[in-house]
Amino acid sequence: MSTLSEMLAEHTDLPGTAVDHLQRVVGEWQILADISFADLLLWVPVDHPGSRAVTSSDTATAVCVAQCRPTTAPTVIPSDTVGAVVGETEHPEVAECLRTASIVRGGGRLPDEQGPPHDAVPVRADGRVVAVLTRDSAPVSGRPPSLLEAAYRDCAHHLSDMIAEGSFPSPSEKTDVNSSPRVGDGFIRLDTAGMVTYASPNAVSAYHRMGLTADLPGHDLAASTRSLVTDPFDAEEIAATIGAAVTSAGGRRMEVDARGATVLLRTVPLRPAGTSVGALVLVRDVTEVKRRDRALLSKDATIREIHHRVKNNLQTVAALLRLQARRTDNDEAKVALSESVRRVTSIALVHDVLSTSVDEVVDLDEVVDRLVPVMVDIGSLSADVTVGREGSLGVFPAERATPLVMVLTELVQNSLEHGFDPGARGRVTIESRRSSRMLEVTVRDDGRGVPDDFDASASDRLGLQIVSTLVTVELGGTISVAAGRDGGTAAELRVPLGRREPRG
Template structure:
């Protein structure tokens, strides 16, 4: 579908509102092409004289043979090359005729429809098909009905009432013409039902001939469908009967602001909805697993804390406390995953929770330390967030133990500050933890340190996450900073 930027680059001189109107029309391209069995080309004027045009969009039908094997978007033509287009634009009326198709010089039957927006012609829609279409495809009731529906929509385009204004229908998720179509009169009676529409209705329990019956009589009573006759806008609804789900899109047809009826496109989406339910069930199961893992980790933490109370060795108590904090960091990730519908987690949310935990665990009135998170790394896969959470937990622990040692008392009014900085590029995640404490020595070498905390950090960052870590003294002020870079997986 042509974007506003692409339409603007053609140098049409049209306003933003006019370009948006053309973009809405192009969004209905597929339905219009299938109803007309034709290629559709959108011509927009390059100058106000109407002597030169650019092809802004093109689509081929799925219901018929295409005339064009190559792409014509961006091609510029003059009024001599396309006299019918220029005539429809200048006279503001539908023009039909034949034109030669270059480079083969085959003839094409063309219907040029002026596109009106607020009493101004802003472009021309050209419907193009082989002149012997009737001979190549013997037109039956289906073909005649499709073509009549297209002609009605063409009149609305020329009148400025199609495409519908302020429409919120996602046209990438709606039925196509070939899925099934009903033609409805102003009294909601069915005038015509395509074979595929009959098959879909049969699957929801509507048997026999439906021609002449009202929609309510066959069980289509959705309030959104009723709204088609009340406002000139498309609506989409779903009905479920006999274990079959059917999506319906209603398109009102009007002439001179008088409702002439509507088109209903039907699509059997039973398999799609079944897959949706399976995905929802799968997501619920995964969230329940994460919830149980979190509970199990919390149980392990409780057991370790009970064990720690029975241990007399100070060193053993410290080791148990550190293990409890590491388990808690992993449990936080699973708690977040238990509340998410995807396998991605907000890294900043996990960092906030770890910062709050550190704030509650390590601060006291005589040792005030403030933890804050800055930046955002967006949603990150859980297999990256889990080790990063453990790494962050270790860094916060090391910062408290070494940057704000108890041997160096806090002076009056001084507050320790630990900042967690998050950033993200297309290829990597960056996390930094910095403080305003005593700082590491100038010649500090993190690779030579043998402490358990730094060993865990190095192992997770460099081995599991194939990233890098650097611990150094801050150059701007007192304190230290740990810089971590982790590559993101390629899609």
């Protein structure tokens, strides 16, 4: 499905401010769908037909660019309507709304303002109508509405007026559908004095969880909430925010901690025609969610501390090996100890990156860039060779990053030590290409090269044996070492990305 931005770019030439406003409307319209018990469709005037044909002989009037279904009632539009281009016959209320720039009440609206089966609400931005929002709901039954239904529909009526005026949603309030409470989580209706005229059962339960013993209806919500919050400074700020919702146009999201319970509150001022008629407050009890979040944060901190200590221990081992290499007179032992220092250092760098990362993933580019100076320092001093990187290696899971970094370290070190004649100048390049399925890395040098019949898997060099084992067993990939296109040596590594089958 195309995104809202793509649909608007395809069918309209709206200015950026109008597009931003429609993005905010779609970000907040779940509230209107829930309190209207209605499906919402967003229509924009069409400049040219889209991918779907007009369903009648009428000239195309509007195209549907977004759709929202209620969580408080069954949907009446089960099919996907986004992308449909219609004429005036199919949706006459949309055409009329665009012509009159006012709300069109349709489908037999009852005199007591109960929810209509069909409404068309103009969406105004910067003083002009840029879209139409339609509400489609099931026919209203003959029974009297419950207190909850009456409170919901009353707020829906005011929010529709505010959308038609362009005052909702407010650009000053950040849209966050992940942390914002929904209507079904808890709903409170306030009058112009900040008194609770209705509170849903879920909202009452959330306040009881915070320690409230009295009923919410008939009480000042700001004062009641202030008395429950433990921190006096937070209590005053929260009370002032609730009070501002009925005295000014400011709506906010906030987190309330009271007596071991954590509740999210969101205030939505109701100010049609610039006159306050109260506010609605959405409430969500997130006590258990916060408890699990704290447990996860504690585990994450423990894991990062473990990585930090492992890194410190590995650096200590590397320092001891380096000290031992300096004290020995045997050249072969010095080379072996230096190679061990390099291998231990490469593993320590992976743990160093993980100790500062929230996720168990490693940025390979960062690790390789930090390893290159170490490899050059430990490498052969008899040649003047530089090491560079081209392309991005990307991010790898921690359990696969360590063997991959060791493989790259061994390949680069092998080029530095065995690829150049004494006194020669040259370059080693790490070239990487990454697709959705495969990471391909080539470690290329411009040195003396390898024989045509060279077989890396049959080599008796410890470094190449380590590389072959790590690539095939740990990474499930392939490795080949051959003469380069323009001389030198090219070691080509192919590592599959994504989920691997478990090793037998």
